[in-house]
Amino acid sequence: MLRADLVGKLTEGIDLTKSAAELFLSRLSFYVQEEIASGKEVHITGMGKFFASVRKKRTVANPNDPSKTIEVPSMSIVRFSASKQLKRAARHSGKIVCK
Numbered sequence: 001m002l003r004a005d006l007v008g009k010l011t012e013g014i015d016l017t018k019s020a021a022e023l024f025l026s027r028l029s030f031y032v033q034e035e036i037a038s039g040k041e042v043h044i045t046g047m048g049k050f051f052a053s054v055r056k057k058r059t060v061a062n063p064n065d066p067s068k069t070i071e072v073p074s075m076s077i078v079r080f081s082a083s084k085q086l087k088r089a090a091r092h093s094g095k096i097v098c099k
Contacts (some may be wrong), residue, residue: 003025005053005077007021007022007075009027010024010025014090014091035050036050036051036052036078037052039052041051045083046081046083046085046086047082047086048080048081048082048083048086049080049081050078050080051078051079051081052076052077052078052079053076053077053078053079054073054074054075054076054077055075055076056074057071057072057073058071058072058074058076059071060072071083
């Protein structure tokens with residue numbers, strides 16, 4: 001699903017204009033980024049948790065010359081941990097399972 005599809009779904013389910021749905025998604029994205037950048041986690045009940053994690057430095061094969069290796073430095077990355085409800089929905093062939 002693309003952002004435009006999600007905006008469409010938001011406007012169908014509740015009395016919300018397309019511009020209001022766009023604004024909601026923009027602000028949600030901004031605040032999630034802001035919280036992650038400050039080292040905090042973002043929990044969205046029924047969906048999951050966004051959080052920052054550090055990927056360790058590692059040695060990998062050079063994609064241009066696989067016989068050689070290159071060092072990839074450690075870096076911060078964003079991770080997502082799905083909620084039990086979301087995992088349950090994925091296991092049940094896309095059927096939405098509420099509590």
